[in-house]
Amino acid sequence: METQTAVSSFAVESGDISSKFDDDGRKKRTGTLMTASAHIITAVIGSGVLSLSWALAQLGWIAGIIALLIFSLITLLTCILLTDCYRSPDPITGRRNYNYMEAVKNNLGGIKYKLCAVSQYSNLVGISIGYTITAAISMAAVRRSNCFHKNGHEAGCHTSNSSYMIILGVIEIILSQIPNFHELAGLSFIASVMSFTYSLIGIGLSIAKIAERKNGSTSIAGVTVGVDVTRSQKVFNCLQALGNIALAYFFSNVLIEIQDTLKSSPPENLVMKKASVIGVSITSVFYLLCGGLGYAAFGNLAPGNFLTGFGFYEPYWLVNIANICIVVHLVGAYQLFSQPVYQLVEDWCKSRWPESDFIVEHQIVIPFVGNFNINFFRCIWRTVYVILTTVIAMLFPVFNSVLGLIGAASFWPLTVYFPVEMYISQAKIRSFSLKWFGLKTLSWVCFIVTIAAAVASIRGIIIDLGHYKPFKSVS
Template structure:
């Protein structure tokens, strides 16, 4: 994964299409081209601070919010909110550093970096580039595994909620999560064959609706439970030694740190979001810093409400996943809606987060074997209204990736543990020093 092998225009808007636009822009002259194209020859960007904030909020508010009540339960009323605030400040600071890396050199006229790895290549060299590339793609694999586990647990929760409603809460309703992981994996094999899945315009809107749906339901149920309890549960220091051993207390506290970190992580796609912002003035970096401030503040407020209300409702017994840990049993249909929203959100989120890895491997293969029909050839598949081009290498490689992540997920069906681990590796400082 050297400088010529990682992240160089591996998104759909790069390569030949970008070159063609640049030639077109030059041919029509600077004055005419500036109306339709930016300074790099690509179609004029139209994003604003508000659209960038919306993209960030959509990316950040995910299934990690459901573990925050448990995380605060391990740390208590003092350390829990304080750690959440600390991570929000660290996220804002590192995101501001990373946004300065969008252009190499001058922040208004320097060369644009279209992806995270483009920014790494422009500012670092040698083993540092390889390390950043490895961490980014390893994190993507981890996110794919985590999303598979979370989606299967939510599907399982729908089945169990209905079982509890019919047979009573004392019935164990033991059901295996393996079939649901297989179902999710089959769906991902199908969706992974759609080219440029991350560019589908309605995807962010749907993901945002689903995120706010299940998060709001969790918040509402927490408020109702607090009212039913006629008071707030919890303690200043969280779960006490005695209820757990000292070693377990330390381990749970560190895991809570990981859960909170996972809930804030979005560095993998920050540069891609910034690349949607219209050209200066003001500079994209200034707009992105303001967007980060707005989105992180909004997210932190929402996290505080969900996490603290969940802890207030259940105290030290807060479940690892607020909507699947069955602190709530009724109304079962509302739990079904919330968990269905989680599944729909994760189906799309899985694909969006995996696109950089998919594109990197496919570009590397095309550069390595440019004359191979298996890698570069496409088969026209007739559909209802238009043709669909199927690439055999894409079919094989992406299907193998989905199968591998699904199998690993079957071996690691522990939502909280996986979330904490992903948060730990994903919050590694993401920002290369701007040049």
């Protein structure tokens, strides 16, 4: 690294603009406005889209659309603030921060950096659990879809989710042993294709259902008190719906990494601000289509996951393709979100016991195949992690409530609080000034909404578990 840095410094000082290295000695970045926008769209559009029609059913047309737009605007605003924190102390000429936590460390430091670590890693574990639940439900949905096609729509066709969670766990254990899984070529491309495919299929099926006039009854206020739900259920479901929408817009924790792919000129923060506007705007239109058309198709009886709640029966093969795409997407996404957790524990153990034979790499030779590096600790630790997340998913297999809790728990700290605090610190905004007061008010309002959504989601989990026998969930 020192050699690369020296080469880079000499190139800059001598005016060699064709240098292969950037100002930090790393390989010259080549990202552009278009690539950054594409990365944002890929990062945002994911499994969160599946619950948007249910969220609109709880909130109704007016409140639901307003909520989607408000979360979109808040996400865009905080992302714009976060782009100025990629370099510090100056947003254009300062030292680069390569990831979200490094930005928090260099801008805020101390206890806030530790709180960020707890928040981020807890969120990653929560996402792993949520993805296991969602993927298992989609796997079960494929079997149910085939059953409905064969036996008719009145057939029960119920199947165990737990068995599919075990299958997923075995697959994830195998994939977890692949070193640097997140660096595999084409992984992001596959994930983006899968997420767009199942979302577009959902939109297409919704349009077809509406065109056939088989759609449900919608209303301005959503589900009706006294008809569909009680007054207390209406309130808590609306709050839980906000958590689901928050999860759909969550991507701030990877924004710094996306910005780190951009060319140095024009300044990264200026390009990233434009990319954020493009990415979030396109995503918002996509979400309005998915949520709005899904709600229009199913009405106030919209299922929690509009591709597995089974209002869509035919063409069954297309429904199956959508659910297979969800499974493929989430199996890979599980590993991507788990990598930092794997690495945290493994790096700590290496620093604590650097000479341990149990932790260091060992090379083994497999005849006719080649040489492979094996790490016994990595094998055991990653296997245990997957087993734990799978068991927890089997204990709490409630789709909307879990997604709402994850969304609520991640939105305020990672999307609002830390970006606002870092921007105030870096821009040296004077305390109690109008701008300071506005940013703090935004943060506190989002905090209150987050707490309310989290409480509603926890209540939903408790109620759902009251009718559930552990390890025996069915779709």
